[in-house]
Amino acid sequence: MSKHLTKRDEDYSKWYNELVVKADLAENSAVRGCMVIKPYGYAIWENMQKELDRMFKETGHQNAYFPLLVPKSLFEAEEKNAEGFAKECAVVTHYRLENDPDNKGKLRVDPNAKLEEELVIRPTSEAIIWNTYKGWIQSHRDLPLLINQWANVVRWEMRTRLFLRTAEFLWQEGHTAHATKSEAIFEATQMQEIYATFAEEFMAMPVIKGKKSESERFAGAEDTLTIEALMQDGKALQAGTSHFLGQNFAKAFDVKYTSKEGKKEYVWATSWGVSTRLIGGLIMTHSDDAGLVLPPKLAPIQVVIVPIYKGDDQLEAISEKVDVIVKELRKKGVSVKFDTRDTYRPGAKFAEYELKGVPVRVAMGNRDLENGTVEIARRDTFEKQTVAIDGVVDFITNLLEEIQENLFKRALDYRANHTTEVETFEEFKDVIEHKGGFVLAHWDGTEATEDKIKELTKATIRCIPNDSKEEIGTCIFTGNPSTKRVLFAKAY
Amino acid sequence: MSKHLTKRDEDYSKWYNELVVKADLAENSAVRGCMVIKPYGYAIWENMQKELDRMFKETGHQNAYFPLLVPKSLFEAEEKNAEGFAKECAVVTHYRLENDPDNKGKLRVDPNAKLEEELVIRPTSEAIIWNTYKGWIQSHRDLPLLINQWANVVRWEMRTRLFLRTAEFLWQEGHTAHATKSEAIFEATQMQEIYATFAEEFMAMPVIKGKKSESERFAGAEDTLTIEALMQDGKALQAGTSHFLGQNFAKAFDVKYTSKEGKKEYVWATSWGVSTRLIGGLIMTHSDDAGLVLPPKLAPIQVVIVPIYKGDDQLEAISEKVDVIVKELRKKGVSVKFDTRDTYRPGAKFAEYELKGVPVRVAMGNRDLENGTVEIARRDTFEKQTVAIDGVVDFITNLLEEIQENLFKRALDYRANHTTEVETFEEFKDVIEHKGGFVLAHWDGTEATEDKIKELTKATIRCIPNDSKEEIGTCIFTGNPSTKRVLFAKAY
Numbered sequence: 001m002s003k004h005l006t007k008r009d010e011d012y013s014k015w016y017n018e019l020v021v022k023a024d025l026a027e028n029s030a031v032r033g034c035m036v037i038k039p040y041g042y043a044i045w046e047n048m049q050k051e052l053d054r055m056f057k058e059t060g061h062q063n064a065y066f067p068l069l070v071p072k073s074l075f076e077a078e079e080k081n082a083e084g085f086a087k088e089c090a091v092v093t094h095y096r097l098e099n100d101p102d103n104k105g106k107l108r109v110d111p112n113a114k115l116e117e118e119l120v121i122r123p124t125s126e127a128i129i130w131n132t133y134k135g136w137i138q139s140h141r142d143l144p145l146l147i148n149q150w151a152n153v154v155r156w157e158m159r160t161r162l163f164l165r166t167a168e169f170l171w172q173e174g175h176t177a178h179a180t181k182s183e184a185i186f187e188a189t190q191m192q193e194i195y196a197t198f199a200e201e202f203m204a205m206p207v208i209k210g211k212k213s214e215s216e217r218f219a220g221a222e223d224t225l226t227i228e229a230l231m232q233d234g235k236a237l238q239a240g241t242s243h244f245l246g247q248n249f250a251k252a253f254d255v256k257y258t259s260k261e262g263k264k265e266y267v268w269a270t271s272w273g274v275s276t277r278l279i280g281g282l283i284m285t286h287s288d289d290a291g292l293v294l295p296p297k298l299a300p301i302q303v304v305i306v307p308i309y310k311g312d313d314q315l316e317a318i319s320e321k322v323d324v325i326v327k328e329l330r331k332k333g334v335s336v337k338f339d340t341r342d343t344y345r346p347g348a349k350f351a352e353y354e355l356k357g358v359p360v361r362v363a364m365g366n367r368d369l370e371n372g373t374v375e376i377a378r379r380d381t382f383e384k385q386t387v388a389i390d391g392v393v394d395f396i397t398n399l400l401e402e403i404q405e406n407l408f409k410r411a412l413d414y415r416a417n418h419t420t421e422v423e424t425f426e427e428f429k430d431v432i433e434h435k436g437g438f439v440l441a442h443w444d445g446t447e448a449t450e451d452k453i454k455e456l457t458k459a460t461i462r463c464i465p466n467d468s469k470e471e472i473g474t475c476i477f478t479g480n481p482s483t484k485r486v487l488f489a490k491a492y
Numbered sequence: 493m494s495k496h497l498t499k500r501d502e503d504y505s506k507w508y509n510e511l512v513v514k515a516d517l518a519e520n521s522a523v524r525g526c527m528v529i530k531p532y533g534y535a536i537w538e539n540m541q542k543e544l545d546r547m548f549k550e551t552g553h554q555n556a557y558f559p560l561l562v563p564k565s566l567f568e569a570e571e572k573n574a575e576g577f578a579k580e581c582a583v584v585t586h587y588r589l590e591n592d593p594d595n596k597g598k599l600r601v602d603p604n605a606k607l608e609e610e611l612v613i614r615p616t617s618e619a620i621i622w623n624t625y626k627g628w629i630q631s632h633r634d635l636p637l638l639i640n641q642w643a644n645v646v647r648w649e650m651r652t653r654l655f656l657r658t659a660e661f662l663w664q665e666g667h668t669a670h671a672t673k674s675e676a677i678f679e680a681t682q683m684q685e686i687y688a689t690f691a692e693e694f695m696a697m698p699v700i701k702g703k704k705s706e707s708e709r710f711a712g713a714e715d716t717l718t719i720e721a722l723m724q725d726g727k728a729l730q731a732g733t734s735h736f737l738g739q740n741f742a743k744a745f746d747v748k749y750t751s752k753e754g755k756k757e758y759v760w761a762t763s764w765g766v767s768t769r770l771i772g773g774l775i776m777t778h779s780d781d782a783g784l785v786l787p788p789k790l791a792p793i794q795v796v797i798v799p800i801y802k803g804d805d806q807l808e809a810i811s812e813k814v815d816v817i818v819k820e821l822r823k824k825g826v827s828v829k830f831d832t833r834d835t836y837r838p839g840a841k842f843a844e845y846e847l848k849g850v851p852v853r854v855a856m857g858n859r860d861l862e863n864g865t866v867e868i869a870r871r872d873t874f875e876k877q878t879v880a881i882d883g884v885v886d887f888i889t890n891l892l893e894e895i896q897e898n899l900f901k902r903a904l905d906y907r908a909n910h911t912t913e914v915e916t917f918e919e920f921k922d923v924i925e926h927k928g929g930f931v932l933a934h935w936d937g938t939e940a941t942e943d944k945i946k947e948l949t950k951a952t953i954r955c956i957p958n959d960s961k962e963e964i965g966t967c968i969f970t971g972n973p974s975t976k977r978v979l980f981a982k983a984y
Contacts, residue, residue, distance in 0.1 A: 029624065030566060031559045031611065036624050039554035039639065046555065062531035063538060067523045068560075068613075068644055068660050069582065072589065072599055074522060082599065090561065090611070091586040091601055095648040097564065097578050097612070107564055107574065109583055109610055118601055119523065119582070120589070121560075121613070132521065132528050141835050147531065152560055152644065156587040168560050343633050 005355070007289045012233040019283060020162045023292045023356050026279075033160040033167030037276065040356065041163075043300035044279055045170065049150065051202050051297075052172065052274065055194050061146040061174060066128050068152070069119040074127040078252035084219020085123045088156040090167075092119040121154040126220060126245075126271060129175045130253040137177055137267060139258050144187070145177040163280035164237075164492050171275035177250070177267040179257065184268035185223075188244040191272040192225040195240035203278065204295040204408035205229050205285045206415055207239060208438070208487055210463025215447050218271075222246035228462040228487065230415045231284035234436020236462045236489035239281050242272035280492070285411050286380075292357030293379055295407050296400040303329060303336045303396060304358045305374075308346045308365035315340065318364050321389060325362075325374075328393040334400065354379065359403050360396055380406055421485065425453075425476045428488070432459045438489050440468075442482035444475035453477055453488070462487045497847070499781045504725040511775065512654045515784045515848050518771075525652040525659030529768065532848065533655075535792035536771055537662065541642065543694050543789075544664065544766065547686050553638040553666060558620050560644070561611040566619040570744035573618055576711020580648040582613040582659075613646040618712060618737075618763060621667045622745040629669055629759060631750050636679070637669040655772035656729075656984050663767035669742070669759045671749065676760035677715075680736040683764040684717040687732035695770065696787040696900035697721050697777045698907055699731060700930070700979055702955025707939050710763075714738035720954040720979065722907045723776035726928020728954045728981035731773050734764035772984070777903050778872075784849030785871055787899050788892040795821060795828045795888060796850045797866075800838045800857035807832065810856050813881060817854075817866075820885040826892070846871065851895050852888055872898055913977065917968045920980070924951045930981050932960075934974035936967035945969055945980070954979045 005022060006014045021027050025041030028034075037045065053063070075086035096113035100106040122128065129147075136142060154168045174191060178184040192209055199207045207227035217224040221243035229239045250256070250266040259265050286293040296302050305326065307318040322338055329336045337358075339349055346363065353361055363375045374392060377384040380403050387395050418437025422428045431439050443449060443461065454460050468484045475482050497514060498506045513519050517533030520526075529537065545555070567578035588605035592598040614620065621639075628634060646660045666683060670676040684701055691699045699719035709716040713735035721731045742748070742758040751757050778785040788794050797818065799810040814830055821828045829850075831841055838855065845853055855867045866884055869876040872895050879887050910929025914920045923931050935941060935953065946952050956978045965974045 027624075027627075029559045030563055030620065031561050034559035034561060036559065037557040039556045042556045043554065045557075062535065064531045064534045065529040065537075065662065067521045067526035067528065068646065069523050069526060071522055075589075076597055076599055079597070086589050086599055088588055090584045091589060092582045092613070093585045093601065094583040096580055097567075097583060097610075105568055105571070107568055107578055109585065118589075121584070128522065132519075135519075154560065170557065 005289065005291060008232065015289070016280075016284065017162065019287060019291060025283075025292075026162045028162065031167075033157055035162050035166050035168075037170070040300060041279060044282070044294070044298055045276055047298045047300065048198075048202070048278060049172075052194075052198055053150075055198065056148050056172075056174070059146075059190060059194065061148045061176075064147050064149055065151070066125050066132060066149060068122055070122050070125075070128045072118045072120055074131050075120060077127060077131075078220050078249055080248070081126055081220035081252075085155075086120060089123045090121040090154045090156060092121065122151070123153055123155045124271075124273075125149065125151070125153075125173055126175065126249055130249040130255060130269075133175075133177055133267075134253050134255050137255055137257050140179055140260055143177060143179045143257060143267065144183060146174075146187075147176065148172055148174040161280075163276055163283070165277075169275050169277065171273050173273040174271060176270045177255070178269070179259065179265070179267065181246075181268050184246075184270050185244055188223070188225055188242045188270040188272065191242040191270070192227060192240075195227050195242065195272075195274060198274075199227055199229065199239055199278075200408065202295065202297045203282050203285070204297075204404055204411060205239070205281055206408065206412045208463060208465050210465040210468070210487060212241075212463055213447075213450060213461045213486070215450055216461065218243045220245060220248050221271075222248070226463050228489075229281050229285065230418060230438055230489070231281070231492070232414065233284070234418055234490070236438065236491040237277075237281045237284070238462070238491065239278060240272070240274040243270060245269035245271060286407050287357065291355035293407070294357035294359060296359045296404045299357065299359050300335065301337045301353075301356075301358050302334050302400055303360045303362060304349075304353045305336065305338045305362040305364065306346050306349045306353075307338075307340060308363055310366075314366055314369070317369055321369065322364060325389070325392060329396065332393065332397055334397065360399055362392075362396070378403055380410075422476065423473075428453075428459075428476050429457055432457045432488070432490065436490070438462070438487055440485040441476045441488055442473035442484075443486045444478050444480035444482055446478075449475060449477050457490075459488045459490050462489050462491060497781065497783060500724065507781075508772075508776065509654065511779060511783060517775075517784075518654045520654065523659075525649055527654050527658050527660075529662070532792060533771060536774070536786070536790055537768055539790045539792065540690075540694070540770060541664075544686075544690055545642075547690065548640050548664075548666065551638075551682060551686065553640045553668075555642065556639050557641055557643070558617050558624060560614055562614050562617075562620045564610045564612055566623050567612060569619060569623075570712050570741055572740070573712035573744075577615045577647075578612060581615045582646045582648060584611040584613065614643070615645055615647045616763075616765075617641065617643070617645075617665055618667065618741055622741040622747060622761075625667075625669055625759075626745050626747045629747055629749050632671050632752055635669060635671045635749060635759065636675060638666075638679075639668065640664055640666040653772075655768055655775070657769075661768050663765050665765040666763060668762045669747070670761070671751065671757070671759065673738075673760050676738075676762050677736055680715070680717055680734045680762040680764065683734040683762070684719065684732075687734065687764070687766060688719050690766075691719055691721065691731055691770075691773075692900065694787065694789045695774050695777070696789075696896055696903060697731070697773060698900065698904045700955060700957050702957040702960070702979060704733075704955055705939075705942055705953045705978070707942055708953065710735045712737060712740050713763075714740070718955050720981075721773050721777065722910060722930055722981070723773070723984070724906065725776070726910055726982070728930065728983040729769075729773045729776070730954070730983065731770060732764070732766040735762060737761035737763060778899050779849065783847035785899065786849035786851060788851045788896045791849065791851050792827065793829045793845075793848075793850050794826050794892055795852045795854060796841075796845045797828065797830045797854040797856065798838050798841045798845075799830075799832060800855055802858075806858055806861070809861055813861065814856060817881070817884060821888065824885065824889055826889065852891055854884075854888070870895055872902075914968065920945075920951075920968050921949055924949045924980070924982065928982065930954070930979055932977040933968045933980055934965035934976075935978045936970050936972035936974055938970075941967060941969050949982075951980045951982050954981050954983060
């Protein structure tokens with residue numbers, strides 16, 4: 001495959017698809033819509049998992065595992081959820097293949113191995129989990145139940161894109177049960193907060209916290225809280241959602257607890273999730289025409305050291321110096337790779353790590369050896385400088401922090417420059433069509449208006465931002481009164 | 493549910509099933525043969541994953557993720573693998589449900605949404621992975637390829653038991669590609685070694701390393717290396733396998749590399765895996781009539797501290813002392829729970845943690861407060877002693893190590909007492925039937941004899957142990973010459 005990467009302003013979508021493959025993050029598989037997550041891409045996911053899992057556990061959640069396969073009938077229990085999820089899904093109807101008697105070497109479905117009830121591969125696990133919770137919850141002493149699952153799910157998407165929309169994807173799904181409505185709302189809000197903190201502090205991806213409009217809510221939720229990020233092409237990405245489910249699932253699966261006062265009550269629920277889609281968001285927030293740009297806190301390799309040498313003696317002398325640096329960096333928890341492969345030239349290595357978004361590249365050649373220096377290049381700004389070996393470890397750890405901050409600041413600046421307040425529908429259309437980005441506009445609160453705007457502009461209400469202040473205004477489309485601006489954008 | 497646990501010598505199998513449920517490890521789900529792994533059981537799996545993952549990475553492996561669904565035709569490529577795995581599996585034939593027009597509120601398979609080619613839920617991933625490796629391997633520079641996947645798999649088992657044999661289970665599967673046969677054999681052996689180290693050092697479960705006989709080999713392997721453990725009821729458990737696959741999959745999927753000399757060669761392969769079945773092995777190695785016994789290195793809670801108090805003042809005074817101990821223990825990496833729930837009495841808590849196998853229980857009451865002591869009980873031997881608070885942290889960390897060692901030693905003793913060398917088939921039958929355990933016996937090396945012995949006694953060849961020494965002997969069944977004893981047992 002050519003190393004050439006399409007430029008972002010030529011064709012953003014093509015740039016993205018090429019980058020995902022060339023940077024060795026993921027590729028399409030033999031199964032329509034399903035991806036293979038390659039080691040480098042998976043290492044980013046592992047880093048995300050590690051931080052999220054820590055945050056979940058710090059707030060009292062435990063992991064568990066529920067079945068992949070869900071009997072069809074369980075989906076029938078919660079009508080809206082069924083409407084939203086049980087339709088486009090992978091259905092298991094048989095439990096055996098047999099040798100095809102008409103085609104030697106071929107297999108066919110054994111017609112005698114038909115399941116009595118079809119099984120659906122989970123598109124999301126509310127149904128199977130609430131069917132299970134029924135057995136776990138009797139008393140107020142069993143609450144709250146704070147559970148998370150790391151799992152794969154399958155949704156039969158027609159148009160798929162690596163990480164952003166795939167038939168199978170990896171995610172975590174939290175499912176909690178509470179004694180009171182206010183506890184459940186607190187939980188849903190807390191998880192939105194955790195997602196926002198993760199996005200901003202680890203992914204260096206600024207997000208807007210808000211609530212979904214009714215039509216954009218999760219099927220079966222009373223409220224869907226979301227974090228929305230802005231990609232470099234001016235489109236929004238829903239990066240994580242946290243749902244207040246009310247008592248809908250408790251009622252659908254008859255989950256009641258006995259209160260301290262001895263009364264039987266339905267429990268209150270939340271669910272919340274983020275997925276491998278976040279990797280798509282990470283890419284489209286920071287990367288550039290030269291390739292991936294990764295925030296140090298999630299980069300599988302934070303620092304790469306490339307020796308530039310002629311002959312084994314030079315390599316040995318360089319290695320002696322580098323080994324000390326590597327050791328010191330690792331002691332500080334920095335992930336370092338010393339690339340001594342003799343099958344690639346330094347130039348090829350530089351290009352590879354640039355494409356792969358390694359935040360800091362250190363090069364050491366013969367001149368450096370003589371001068372007691374190294375050359376340090378940062379991936380985010382391409383700046384290079386020669387630094388004395390003494391103190392290089394502190395220099396690098398500071399630089400990693402600086403890069404992390406710079407990436408967040410850059411993304412924040414981009415968003416500020418691509419968030420527009422508009423007062424009229426003409427302005428709205430103009431911004432959506434030509435400038436892109438987030439648009440803050442008044443809306444009359446009706447689904448009819450929302451649908452009409454979407455139909456005419458492809459822009460949707462991303463959320464009603466938490467920090468949207470009360471102000472007197474009129475809906476850009478109907479002119480009806482409105483007291484709050486909502487966030488519109490075209491979205492992934 | 494009653495807290496009463498069936499005794500092991502009454503009905504071992506019933507004891508096991510009850511224990512898994514009562515200790516909150518797992519339970520059966522609404523889906524036949526699929527289990528729910530509850531938080532306490534999943535926490536054990538997480539601890540296992542953490543150590544195994546570390547060991548895999550230290551030996552140069554990287555994680556990746558491959559699709560859950562495998563097109564039927566990919567299974568046709570490797571005949572033996574297809575024969576062994578593609579048969580009893582979950583088959584996806586449709587990608588949509590629709591509202592049933594004849595039954596309001598019900599769903600049915602949409603007959604218009606039939607897949608052109610059926611998809612199989614992976615029973616193991618050689619087929620999809622080797623189909624992918626074809627695109628990843630061109631040159632000797634791409635080798636070795638050392639990849640592991642943490643995933644769920646589904647095999648349509650007819651008789652299932654929690655952890656030991658379930659339709660869906662969690663596992664890791666390593667899939668590696670090498671330039672030479674000897675490298676691949678080295679890899680398979682190394683992974684067997686890692687599994688054995690993990691079993692013995694972390695699970696405190698002694699294992700016999702060996703090679704499977706031809707008939708017990710993985711479908712598609714040239715050699716299957718195994719670790720075999722002995723359970724308390726005298727039955728063996730295959731705890732992990734590592735396969736040398738030769739060039740079978742490379743040939744089936746046409747995976748060749750260009751050697752340094754410019755020659756096209758098929759690559760050599762291994763695969764290896766352990767699963768949630770290990771949790772079954774852990775239970776049946778150490779637990780007793782009072783419940784679970786967990787080795788400290790894998791216990792989700794290593795130390796529990798129970799306050800015994802009357803009134804808030806006493807609790808506060810106790811908490812003040814305990815908080816210091818908790819802090820110190822956590823600093824040393826010990827997982828501690830201070831159980832201050834006022835909804836349960838100390839006696840109920842003691843019973844709960846005994847059932848759940850927490851290695852060390854610390855109790856502190858008013859008398860202890862006065863004397864500056866705590867009462868420490870170890871789960872493995874039920875021994876209790878009163879210990880001064882000064883130095884209690886060191887006492888506990890030493891005790892955890894002692895318990896870990898004691899559990900291993902106890903299991904080793906059990907195995908030594910239940911491993912019998914026999915010379916005749918009469919003796920063999922007698923031991924298998926009455927004493928159980930491992931039986932070391934001479935075998936003539938033929939599948940016919942192996943089958944016959946299995947048919948007559950239900951005992952199978954667990955492995956040809958690596959450390960089986962050469963000796964002149966005769967097959968217990970046919971009297972034909974043999975040079976090595978092999979390991980027989982009834983097995984899970």
